[in-house]
Amino acid sequence: MKATIKDATIDDLQKVQELNLKLFKKEYEEYDPLLNLNWTFSKEGTQYFKDRILKDDGCVLVAIVEKEIVGYLCGGIKKAESYRNLPIVAELENTLVLEKFRSKGIGKQLFEEFIKWCESKKVGKVRVEASAQNEGAIRFYRANNFKDYTLVLEYDR
Ligand SMILES: CC(C)(COP(=O)(O)OP(=O)(O)OC[C@H]1O[C@@H](n2cnc3c(N)ncnc32)[C@H](O)[C@@H]1OP(=O)(O)O)[C@@H](O)C(=O)NCCC(=O)NCCS
Numbered sequence: 001m002k003a004t005i006k007d008a009t010i011d012d013l014q015k016v017q018e019l020n021l022k023l024f025k026k027e028y029e030e031y032d033p034l035l036n037l038n039w040t041f042s043k044e045g046t047q048y049f050k051d052r053i054l055k056d057d058g059c060v061l062v063a064i065v066e067k068e069i070v071g072y073l074c075g076g077i078k079k080a081e082s083y084r085n086l087p088i089v090a091e092l093e094n095t096l097v098l099e100k101f102r103s104k105g106i107g108k109q110l111f112e113e114f115i116k117w118c119e120s121k122k123v124g125k126v127r128v129e130a131s132a133q134n135e136g137a138i139r140f141y142r143a144n145n146f147k148d149y150t151l152v153l154e155y156d157r
Contacts, residue, residue: 001101001104001105003065003071003101004063005061005064005110005113007059007060007061008053008062010054012053012060012062012069013046013053015069015072016062017040017041017049019069019071019098019136020045020094021041022096022098024040025037027131028133029134030133031128031134039156044115049074052093057076057077057078059074059114060072060074060075061110061113063101063106063110070098070106071095073094073095075090075093076093077123078090079123086124088123089123089126089127090117090121090125091126091127092114092127092145093130095107095111107140108144128141129152132151
């Protein structure tokens with residue numbers, strides 16, 4: 001199934017936030033009970049999505065099928081760690097395709113459009129963080145040529 005991918009506008013803000021909240025709820029229920037489900041629509045969360053939609057260093061894409069938004073991808077450009085010989089990196093920060101529309105190549109379409117945006121910004125390295133338990137997403141990223149870099153471990157006292 002082919003979706004139409006377009007840059008989100010400020011009119012899409014609420015829809016993008018709704019999809020982000022679905023992502024938060026999934027991760028909260030499946031593996032991260034510390035996620036704050038109030039963040040997405042909080043002042044800070046709303047500002048984050050507005051900035052990503054409106055500012056030059058942000059990219060929000062939406063996937064449309066039959067006039068409905070069925071998925072989104074949000075990312076941006078950041079300074080790399082000062083200890084690396086790398087000035088900037090792009091980060092794919094969050095993405096979700098509605099369950100009914102998964103495994104049809106729409107996630108890949110969103111990702112490929114994000115890579116085009118990275119090319120237009122002349123960013124060579126793209127990173128993504130995923131919950132270690134989110135095997136589906138990790139499979140998706142590896143299938144799209146991401147290579148493992150850091151592994152963050154946590155210890156509960
Ligand atoms: C990750 C995600 C955006 C991919 O979108 P998509 O439209 O399904 O992606 P594509 O159709 O291009 O690729 C699907 C491939 O991704 C991998 N994949 C993604 N999710 C998977 C899952 N839950 N279980 C197994 N494989 C999965 C598989 O390799 C799959 O290939 P297959 O359909 O041949 O098995 C989508 O699965 C999703 O919304 N997941 C829930 C939210 C999430 O985890 N987001 C990422 C964290 S930020």
